[in-house]
Amino acid sequence: MFDTLFLDRDGVINKKLERRYVTNFDEFVFVKNSDIAIRKLHKIFKRILVVTNQQGIGKGIMTKDDLNLLHLQMQRKLSVDFDLIDKIYFCPCLEVENCNCRKPKTGMLENAKLDFPEMKIEDSFLVGDSDSDIIAGKKFGLTTIKVSAEFTLFDWLIKITE
Numbered sequence: 001m002f003d004t005l006f007l008d009r010d011g012v013i014n015k016k017l018e019r020r021y022v023t024n025f026d027e028f029v030f031v032k033n034s035d036i037a038i039r040k041l042h043k044i045f046k047r048i049l050v051v052t053n054q055q056g057i058g059k060g061i062m063t064k065d066d067l068n069l070l071h072l073q074m075q076r077k078l079s080v081d082f083d084l085i086d087k088i089y090f091c092p093c094l095e096v097e098n099c100n101c102r103k104p105k106t107g108m109l110e111n112a113k114l115d116f117p118e119m120k121i122e123d124s125f126l127v128g129d130s131d132s133d134i135i136a137g138k139k140f141g142l143t144t145i146k147v148s149a150e151f152t153l154f155d156w157l158i159k160i161t162e
Helices: 035-041 064-078 107-113 133-139 153-161
Strands: 002-007 045-053 087-091 123-129 145-146
Touching: 002 035, 002 153, 035 045, 035 107, 045 107, 087 107, 107 133, 123 133, 133 145
Parallel strands: 002 045, 002 123, 045 087, 123 145
Antiparallel strands: none
């Protein structure tokens, strides 16, 4: 069994919207088979954590309450028991603020390590779709996987379970 799986949200779990932000669950569309992948990955990882930059909050496009509701609905869609994703970390800051939590910095990953001190970094992975995800994961010592429209979370699941 692997230790911790860090997942970026937009582009990994749900489809990104062109030039705008997912602000409510009506706009949230799972990437093909990402929901199935998360259900199966939950069986081979001790925990699944989401780490997501959400500067739409900093821009005033949505509120933290809007985001929390969207995440609650996402978890409900994944599982009636709410137990597939152990915790969701998000950075509401604008890129220009240069905060420590916004990827490619490692603040969200560091907070996760504080919340789960037993985490074994060497047995953990970060799956993201952007360079900032991969840079953050590597800085933190995680094995990183870059997904795309051609190589999704589900494709990676198949690869590691063959």
